[in-house]
Amino acid sequence: MTPRVVWILLALLTAAPTWAQTVEPEFRVVTTSFPPFSVEVDGRVRGVAADLVQAVLDDLGVRTPIEVFPWARAYETARRGPQVLIFQIARTAERETQFKWVGEVASYDVHLYRRADRTEIAPAGLADAARWKIGGLLRDVKTTHLQEQGVAVTTYSDEANGLAMLLGGRIDLMPSDRQAMLQRLKLAGLPPDRVVPVLRLDAISGPLYMAFSPDTPDALVQRVRASLDRVRAGHKDGGRS
Incomplete structure (x- = not known):
């Protein structure tokens, strides 16, 4: 093996971790029709919670569509995974370990x-x-x-x-x-x-959340949580519409 080939291989191995970090992870996003939090309008999911979640996806550069199901199906899809994000879901003691919780998306009265x-x-x-x-x-x-x-x-x-x-x-x-x-x-x-x-x-009565299925890597959960924090900060500062 020539020195040039060895140098190229070392360069590729060194660059591999950086390349891997730039690839967007794949995950599904599910919800249910629940006006005014989420509702399909002209083929697009809109609403108080849906708009916030979409802003998070945009911030991450993720092009995953928001899928709308009856609540029982959305819940089971997220609970079983793999790597499914669900919103707007109430956080209860029973559900605490069944999901990985990202953050609040709406209030619930x-x-x-x-x-x-x-x-x-x-x-x-x-x-x-x-x-x-x-x-x-x-x-x-x-x-x-x-x-x-x-x-x-x-x-x-x-x-x-x-x-x-x-x-x-x-x-x-x-x-x-x-x-x-x-x-x-x-x-x-x-x-x-x-x-x-x-x-x-x-x-x-209390907040509604976005949460991941339990098989989701913690790094992805943390990444989405950080994006949610950025989006909220942008809303507070008037940086986002």
Whole structure:
């Protein structure tokens, strides 16, 4: 082997780690239709949380599309991996070790809602609310919380269906975030006072997150977390629209 060939091989081996660091890692991004946090508009996913996540992807130079599934499928896809980023997901004790948590993407203010004309439904607390028929999204934190408190829940796969069930009298109460309920009513062409909140679910009200499937390398999680911090700082400084 000539000295020139040896020099070329050494140069390639030395450059290899640098090259590897510049390659963008591949990962999927999943969510569910949950206005105003995420919703498909003209083939693009937009919303309070979706826009933030897209800004993070842009900051990283990642061209991964945001995939929209029913919540139960999005949840299982992220839980099983490999290397799947999910948003907007509530962080609970049960889920703590099932995902690798990146950071907050939105706030979450959850109440039980009834039809405005059902004035007889005025629960003093969750135990009292259990006297009525309560609906809940399949595999959702709100449903899980209610069931853990001993409340029977009639499940549905889509919260738009849940609203239809509430308005149609098939359920008496429905848990929902305030912003999400207002947006859902608007999309249905209904006035904002068509339903009213009767009981706040303090235990599950709080931030919503983006999180990775548990098989994701810590270096990737940290990289996306750093990007989220940069994007937030840009928003605060007026550096991003």
